[in-house]
Amino acid sequence: MKHLITVNSGSSANLVAFSALTSHRLGDRAIKPGDEVIGVAAGFPTTVNPILQFGAVPVFVDVDTATHNIDASLIEAAISPKTKAIMLAHSLGNPFNLDAVTALCKKYNLWLVEDCCDALGATYNGQMVGTFGDIATLSFYPAHHITMGEGGAVFTNNAELKKIAESFRDWGRDCYCPPGKDNTCNKRFSWKLGDLPEGYDHKYTYSHLGYNLKITDMQAACGLAQLDRLPEFIAARKHNYAFLKARLKSCEEFLILPEATPNSDPSWFGFLISIRESADVNRVDLINYLDQNKIGTRLLFAGNLTRQPYMLGRNFRVSGELARTDEVMNNAFWIGVYPGLTEEMLEFVVSKIEAYFGVGF
Template sequence: MNDALPARRESILASVREYAEISLAAREFVAGESTVPVSGKVLDADDMVALIDSSLDGWLTAGRFTTEFQDTLANYVGARASSFVNSGSSANLVALSALTSPKLGPKHLKAGDEVITVAAGFPTTLNPIIQNGLTPVFVDVEIGTYDAIGDQLREAVGPKTRAIMMAHTLGNPFDLDLVRALCKEHKLWLVEDSCDALGSTYRGQRTGSFGDTATVSFYPAHHITTGEGGAVFSKSPLVTRQVESFRDWGRDCYCETGQDDTCGKRFEWQLGDLPLGYDHKYTYSHIGYNLKGTDMQAALGLSQLAKLDHFVARRKENFNYLYERLRDVEGLILPVATPNSDPAWFGFPITLADDLKVDREDLMRFLDKNKVGVRLIFAGNLLRQPAYRNIDRRVVGDLRNSDTVMNRSFWLGVYPGLTDPMIDYMADALIHYVTGKDGSF
């Protein structure tokens, strides 16, 4: 009976492919009736087959697909290692928490140490700083690039500063020349949040490969998807060990799932106040979490990763097409790539100029009513959010641009599932509203 299983498996996968080719076929876009999504996943039959193929293994947790995905992903980015986790937010938590490990020596982050970040961003870049008892130092962003102002980064470094943790906003790399120089000069850790920037480059090097740790997200809106999912990149084998420990319950053991004695002395360790020979698989050196992804997610990630270069190219094409449609519209401040970078844009950020008599919320209601997806630049000024009003922090400058982002900025989609007719409709709707044309759209 077992001899028949491979043939049955192939039959199942063939049926899945046939179903997927029908169910995932592109639908006709009808302007004014069809939705223009701001983001979304792009799946094909190979993706669906990968999901089912992995599930038929019956392993479910991290397994053969996870190992291959981690290795392939690290190679793509140019990092020494990648560790698969269950979300980009978890990746940020693990990436910073790993740097608090005493196993890293006297440089490890300790409660009260300062971490520089930007005020205009997404909560889960900030949250791990607070959750680890560290003090965030906020700097403002430039309008156009939406990344940190260089002079404020320099000013932000103080006697308690031990790390920089920032995101490449909407896929646009921050000034890595400056940030790396500051980290080298002041012996700071760099946690590079590349969750929106998989495939972006700075001086020809892919984002995610610069930081001591770095992160990426595989949520369906992102450059590739595993459903939920994310990864942590690391350069040093010692740091990688701490990343894996915090991801895997805080354990000291580094055996892969399903393995028992990688170190060759499972019952020979003497750690903490435990008895000599206490099973290393149940020895914990950190107060950690369980943030692993599943093998089905990793299988989907592998299939998606094979298409990433195409996805990145399509994002750039869509960005450039939309830019050409909007470049001559007065009152719109369009996005600017950071010098020396080539962004794999996650979205198309726009700020309404101060002299443009348009209310952003009314504009967003208009776009939404006309089935055009639109989003804010995340939390705006994070310090205006109710969750962060009373946190311990240090602020450089007045954060006026972060307030502008909060009040006058938004972004439109450029993801690979958009077509030229969709982008034309989106641009026409925006132009119609901001130019004050009469009549219905």
């Protein structure tokens, strides 16, 4: 990628990336209040929140059972004359169907925002995720592939979007001088913008309703130090995923195991498990049992975002039904593939799950 800016979290990265698409500098393609943005409800709220915060309308499409990403076959039916963008995360490091999504974006002239916060290093058809869309995001939260404690990034090949994103990150200022530099444009005191007097200092001219979302030097140093180990971390996550996938096949009578998206090489963030309806097992009972055995679990974030308390009365649209999203909400959970997990630890996890279902006894 040609351009990358750092921010203080993955959620801030999503906010900045989406904000960039609302800029007046984009003319008719700018997202405006009332415009629609397609996404999923089975995911993390801050992939969707910026849409609502800017007065646009999220349009929710159901996910598929195997990958827990958007069901690409349902997207076109969700597109309306108001649709301006598609904003999706690669669920737990598993890429969504980028062939289908990019084709629709091209056909309907839609922006594509790739939330890669869980997917650093994943590829689709041999190409890194985040390089297919117009703008993409990363998170460096402690649980992610590399960490700065907190941190994130926005990246793009579009120089104009980079400049706009940087403006939103840096208080909304119009000046694009890098830190420690002045007068990059060679007309610092020659601009005439807004209703300001001619020659007003460009460093103190603001073209967007911006934020202050920069990282510290210490965070940047932590991130740079981990980059050299990123291939090692990704390989360990893939190994741990493969171990769990192979060993938990013994429980497939009761559990639906995750599947990689066709033509992809995921960079796994977690191992997602769904309890089969036929298993007649209560998820709360299972995850409480795992917790009692010191095995941490997580739900797939918001489950069905439309059912979260803060969404009551919000302006959104559902295309079709969200039946499989509800299945995620009711039956799915995930366990970690953190690089520090040993095969002995993973074998312990498998043995406890097998014991719960009476497998091998």
